[in-house]
Amino acid sequence: MSKPTWPASNSGCPEIKDQDKDGVEDANDPCPTVAGKFNGCPDTDGDGIADNLDKCPNTPGVAANKGCPEIKVEDKKVLDVAMRAVQFETATSTITKASYKNLDAVVSVLNKYPEMMVSIEGNTDNVGEPDRNQKLSERRAKACMDYLISKKIAANRLSSKGNGENNPIGDNKTKEGRQQNRRTEFNPIWR
Template sequence: MNNKKIIATIATVVPILFTADISAQSSDQPLYAPYEGWPPCAVMEAAGETMPDGQVVTGVICRSNPFIPDSDNDGVPDDTDQCPGTPEGVEVDTVGCPLDNDNDGVPDYLDQCPDTPVGVAVNSEGCPLDSDGDGVPDYLDQCPDTPPGVAVNSEGCPLDSDGDGVTDDVDQCPDTPAGVEVDEVGCPEPVVLEGGVHFAFDSAKLTPEARDILDETADSLRTHPDLEVTIEGHTDSVGNADYNKRLSQLRAEAAMNYLVSQGVDQSRLEAVGYGEAQPIASNKTKEGRAQNRRVELHTHD
């Protein structure tokens, strides 16, 4: 009676399969445990009164399918789970690994940029790399070495607000009018006149052609207010050297006064007469002497 009670109790706990065999069960048959820590199968023997001839009946209770644990509780058993440490609640594929829909190597539950194009290098958060930190990812950045803090356009290149070819981070004259030629720091190139303003013989009066040239010079100097100008007056070699020195000074002052009349601050201008001391052509010909009767403008910071 006690054995019958034992059989009944075990059958209640593991009721999946019952096998009875008149002959003894083989001890090396495949057996399955219902959960970790249980013996593979429950084997019971009943007393002889259950059979007319008194033969012992052996009963074996096992699970019909093997019990395989799912340690990370992701729905994929451990024997096929290729990512056994998946965090709770993370959606996985058929082999138990977290989904990575954009195939960038960062699983969706960690990916802050889930739609990264195929083949784009990403950081640990699944976002495209931005090596220069300008906000434009490397795969779109046409200027990948932008200095830190420089404002860029949608292509990752430094802004050039006035379109003068000098980027804003370098441009010291950011509002240059369109079409004006600039130097390496984005400021208008000043007009330097060398031999551009000429005078009639023994005269310090500006010709109409000289006024036109000085008008252009005044425009340039007004847009480049940090420059100072030395106005140099020159003569040919005809006449007394002292007289020519005074005449060259009058020519330089005539050009300076005209620039002032066109809005250039006189404090930026200096008039110097050199007389006949610095010819640029031969004084032996009419043409050469005409070239030597001149005013030159030289700028300096």
């Protein structure tokens, strides 16, 4: 068996394929055609998270949010308040007029974070038939989603689902607990 010979242009070393010339061999480079310092991948926004792993590659963020910006405390409060404050006409999915200002605040938060998506989840107490509560929770979540869409939030940033009476946060044996369970949650998701 003869020893391999390497081109003189590589000072006698084997030729390494590195299309983007970032020093990471293509075979080990998850981004072989774009130079980068993070395992061969770029970090466009400079947040320390490589673009191929960054859900918000053009906006600096934190690892806990997959490279997307951390939601400010006051913006988290808006989503939490909306969860408790969005109300509906009794036994319907008709949003009360008093609830629109809370939904408008959610619109403002979504406009601040264009990469953020929101899962809207409707919940009910355990009064009534479970099937009816399930359908009511679905309609209420969709009503909130439709309102946000009417305020120019892109539909592909929103999803809605109903949990019926299956996710209580309060005691269904008390009036206060049932009131806590009748809610619509706005849960941030990063694309």
